[in-house]
Amino acid sequence: MNLVNAMKRVAALLGILALPANPAWADSIASKVEELGKMKYLNVSSLKTVNRNGLLNIQAEITNDSASNQQLFYRFKWFDGNGFEVGGEEPWKPLTIYGKQRQNITTVAPMPQATDFRLVLQSPDNETTSPSSW
Amino acid sequence: MNPTSVIRIKSISALLVAMSGSLLTTGCASTGSPIVGSGPVTYGDAKAVESVTNEFGSTDLQTMAEAMTRSLIQSAVIARGNRPLITIAEVKNKTSEYIDTRSITDSIRAQMLKSGSVRFAVDTHAMQNQTDELIRQNQTGLYKKGTAKKIGGMEGADYRIEGNIASIVKLGSSVKDVYYKFSLMLVNVETGVIEWADEKDIRKTSSR
């Protein structure tokens, strides 16, 4: 629980303003997604997790609101029950999302110990809100 | 505190921010960074997406290895949880690029072992070292009797991983398109049954 709170704080600091289609997802999506800046045209419209054979399976749907193709870079971070990162750093993966497309990203945890995750997203058109708290 | 002093404080902090910013970008030695030399060398993110040329690159290696590992640990024979013993046979290179497929399989093996769901037997390439060591322990007479590892105790692998990497390269007047396909399969050594197979493909296009 502590972790989730900490995560929310981090999300707030980073200025994440999640505007998902379904408000019910808002909390859970924002807490699992780390955007480097605010993505201008892309958003995570749904995020599902399921445990299969002891491994965490994840499916995230990315929606491109604009009509033009968007480039996205993403990777997952994996945490064990104690909040420690496990499985090593993942490589960044490039993904092209066509105009108005909904694209799923699916993945599996690298090991059974990984029980929590963050989806890290970066799009070249990210906007950063100026750090007004300074 | 009057308004002017507030402004002053703000501007000083702004100045400090600006200064620290410049220190970060120039890597000035006065901050005591643990850097030797001032050459034009920077260390980058080893996991960053590499798009220098469209030959087979680090990102392709990393994403192929990762995709294959994740798919493999979900396969029925491994997900069963009895930690089968696996060996890596050769991944054939069917492209005309010098791709070190062994470094892909090395990555896959490392990630598989990290997952804790499988064990690996030495592959043919490492066999020489393995037999050399056994022979040395047993035949040189230099080792204490009880500690010398016995010959004939090596475990045979239950499954082997093998596959190939292929590519299609097309050159247009202004475009170079490369398509890589990495196929891998898990074969039951005893029965010859292919228990799992998967493919990962990558398309890279560069304009000239």
Add this chain to the structure above:
Amino acid sequence: MRSLSKVLALGGAVVLLTGCAGTMRSYDAELKQTVNHVATGNVAGALAELEKNNTGGAAGLGLGNSDKDLLYYLEKGELLRLGGQYEQSAAAWLSADQRVKEWEEIAKHSPGKLLGDLGSVIINDKARRYDGQDYEKVLLSTRLALNHIAMGKWGEARTEIKKTHEREAIIAELRSKEVEQATEEAKTRNVHTRYKDLQGYPVESLDDPEVTALKNGYQSAFSHYLAGFVYEALGEPSLAAPGYRKAIELRPNVRFLEEGLAGLDKRAHVGKRGHTDVLFVVESGSAPARQSVMIPLPVPYMAGGRGTVGVIPTSFPVIKSERAFMPSSITLDGKANLPLAPVTNVDAMARRALKDEMPGIILRTTVRAIAKSIAQKQAADRGGALAGLLVTIAAVATESADERVWRTLPAQISLGRALLPSGKHSMKLSGQAGEQQLEFEAQGKYTVIPVRLMGSHLYAMRPQSSVEMAAQATVEPPAKALPEAAAPVEEAPKPGARPVKSKKVRKGAIS
């Protein structure tokens, strides 16, 4: 009196304009001696000749300081290799490699510096720093790999092989940029001359089908086949495959190369104990010289507000090939006849390199000729016929094309491969001066036996050390010769290989 002083002044100006004419040497003439020494088996004499030509303050070549240049180290390394001094040869070549690396750095980070080298627009191509022909740079690392193999250092050979691919990629990138820029430049400067338009230029030397069939002037089937062989020897078939495959792409329809790839799997899985996979590298002759030919070039220039055409004597490099005798087979242990496959023709590569270079050379020469023709015209206008003549003479005297190339490289490289019982063997090779026999030892699982035919002399470059070889994990220590070692050579390790029908073939022949 006044006109005479004018002429003198003009003459001085011309000398300035054309640059340091006196310090230029004829590289072709210098190296002819060296190559002749080698052809008679006098490596020591060749080395002495090379040193003599490169002693302190050797101006002319390149930068004009006492620093030995790339070419010196290239030639020296080759001569030392012929003399069997692999260690020193590798050292000389590594010095050359250092210079090529510097060039690579520039090519990678600021290609503009190489492409926009306008120094020669005013002076001669010879005054440009010698960066080495592209094929020389690539063959340098291939030959370094051969040296390392001869010393038993397969791991280091692998490093050099890998460097070869990286070098080829850099060259390819740079040349594609260069072609683009040269086309642009030629357009803006209104130069449309092609080498085919040059009166009296031996066009056929560049239009040879063997030259046009090459993919480019720097990739050789030999380099890639050797890469395949080294990777195979180190137990890396996935890297060996593209080596053999590239060799086929570069030289299609050569059965020897095709067998290299086709038999790879079989060889990797059925290694025969007590046998050595021997690669014979038979090299012959020496790389062709570049010579300067004088060709009158029609040059458009503006004079007095009107466009005119003047004819200016200019010089262009031509390739002077020497017929190199290439044996088509070797006889092993007095019995089996092993055919040799000609895989790389350095001579053709050199001509291809020049062919690709010609547009740039023509462009630079034309620009230079325009500058000269203006001087000539002005001299004639102001100083009369005498001054015009003087300037013409100066123009002729200072013009001579760049003759620098790596001469001691072989002209032809042929390969043969056989699976032999490990141990001592003999091979017979018919050269220009009759049959010559030499002994060699097949050690380990894989070995390379290089041989060089130069004129009447046969150089056998034997592997130097067997100790280090045994230390290599992947290379077996020499096994005792099997009792049947006296029997004819084993069947070659290639599937579907049948003895090639030739007059000399006997039973048990390998193909």
